[in-house]
Amino acid sequence: MQIPDLERKSIHYRKTILSGIAQAGAGHTGGSLSCTDILNVLYNHVMRVDPQNPTWAGRDRYIHSKGHSVEALYTVLADKGFFPAEKLATLGRGGSHWVGHPTRKVPGIEQNTGALGHGLSVAVGMAIAAKQDGADYRVFTLMGDGELTEGSIWEASMSAAFYQLDNLTVIIDRNTLQITGRTESVMALEPLAERFAAFGYAVRTVDGNDVAALVDLFAQTPFEPGKPNLILARTTKGKGVSFIEDAADWHHHVPTAAELEIALAELNQAEQCWQERYATVSTR
Numbered sequence: 001m002q003i004p005d006l007e008r009k010s011i012h013y014r015k016t017i018l019s020g021i022a023q024a025g026a027g028h029t030g031g032s033l034s035c036t037d038i039l040n041v042l043y044n045h046v047m048r049v050d051p052q053n054p055t056w057a058g059r060d061r062y063i064h065s066k067g068h069s070v071e072a073l074y075t076v077l078a079d080k081g082f083f084p085a086e087k088l089a090t091l092g093r094g095g096s097h098w099v100g101h102p103t104r105k106v107p108g109i110e111q112n113t114g115a116l117g118h119g120l121s122v123a124v125g126m127a128i129a130a131k132q133d134g135a136d137y138r139v140f141t142l143m144g145d146g147e148l149t150e151g152s153i154w155e156a157s158m159s160a161a162f163y164q165l166d167n168l169t170v171i172i173d174r175n176t177l178q179i180t181g182r183t184e185s186v187m188a189l190e191p192l193a194e195r196f197a198a199f200g201y202a203v204r205t206v207d208g209n210d211v212a213a214l215v216d217l218f219a220q221t222p223f224e225p226g227k228p229n230l231i232l233a234r235t236t237k238g239k240g241v242s243f244i245e246d247a248a249d250w251h252h253h254v255p256t257a258a259e260l261e262i263a264l265a266e267l268n269q270a271e272q273c274w275q276e277r278y279a280t281v282s283t284r
Contacts (some may be wrong), residue, residue: 001044004278005046006211009079010040011271012241014076015264016088022260024092026100030237030250031069034175034209035142039234041214042140047208051081054107054228060137061126063111065119065231066144066173067101068252073108074098082108117150119143120170124156127168127228138221142171146178149187154199155227169229170201173208175237193232201230208233241266 001009009212013036014073021027047060064073071091078085083106090096097105111122123141130137147153160168174192176183183189197203204224207213214233221229237251238244241263255263 003212003215004274006040006044006215008271008274009044009268010037010211011240011274011276013040013075013079013242014071015267016078017071018241018255018260018263018267020072020075020088020091022255022257023089026092026252027071027253027254028068028100028252029071029255030177030244030253031066031073031144031173031175031246033239033241033244034235034237035066035069035173036072036075036239037209037211037214038142038171038173038235039072040179041211041218043076043080045215046218047140048137049080049108051077051108054082058135058137061110061123061139063119063123063126063139063141064102064109064113065123065141066116066147067113067119069144069173070100070102073102073109077108077157079107079279080108082106104188116144116147120153120156120160123168123170124160124163124165127165130161131163131165136167138167138169139165140169142173144178145172145174145176145183145189145192146186148172148183148189148192154269157196157201160228165228166202166224169218169221169231171208171231171233173235174232175235175246177237177246177248177251179248181248196230196232200227201225203230203232205232205234208235209239240270 017032050056091098102109113119123139127139168279193203206217244250
């Protein structure tokens with residue numbers, strides 16, 4: 001998929017995420033919006049997946065370690081055709097598999113997650129299995145910066161370097177906010193790039209809300225032979241809606257009907273700007 005199409009996808013995804021959370025009356029708004037562009041690029045440009053055969057042995061694996069932001073993942077999976085888009089309307093309802101954290105009962109979900117800090121360990125195990133089996137599938141995992149205080153993250157990182165898992169790409173959604181405030185106030189993480197490099201990763205930093213930059217960086221993996229890849233994606237929590245951006249209160253705030261109307265109007269305006277920008281390019 002080309003860059004302009006990816007950019008428009010991100011706008012559409014954000015509309016769907018917000019509408020779904022509002023309808024469900026629950027969800028993690030800010031974190032879902034911050035990782036939208038990352039998931040968009042992964043599923044529409046980078047990863048080998050087959051929505052008609054979700055368990056295809058040759059597929060790339062994706063582990064959504066920051067499980068509370070599952071609304072973004074559900075939105076992308078529905079758009080890819082892993083399940084009917086109508087299922088999104090059952091989010092959070094009794095009897096629905098589309099609950100507030102990833103579950104393998106939903107097609108396309110590789111692993112139940114939600115208890116923070118476990119996704120990387122699962123991804124490391126999958127990457128080791130690929131190496132041992134001589135398989136060429138790759139493993140990707142997305143972690144929130146707030147979960148990096150979990151000790152299991154660093155245990156798994158030691159293993160990733162020791163087993164030379166250059167088929168593993170770890171992405172950090174570095175939006176600098178967690179449920180109780182700024183990450184640096186809760187438990188300082190910086191210098192984050194240097195910490196991960198010291199654990200043996202090949203580290204790169206990128207604007208995690210810039211689809212063109214993401215496309216370019218993912219194409220460079222593996223960054224160094226024999227080293228696990230780590231992408232420090234600097235994002236904005238609540239990206240795409242002015243009054244949600246960089247606001248800790250929107251970690252799991254549900255938009256009211258009035259807030260949803262304003263948010264969708266902003267995103268419609270963003271799409272209008274997208275149309276005007278590429279219409280100008282096409283006429284040059």
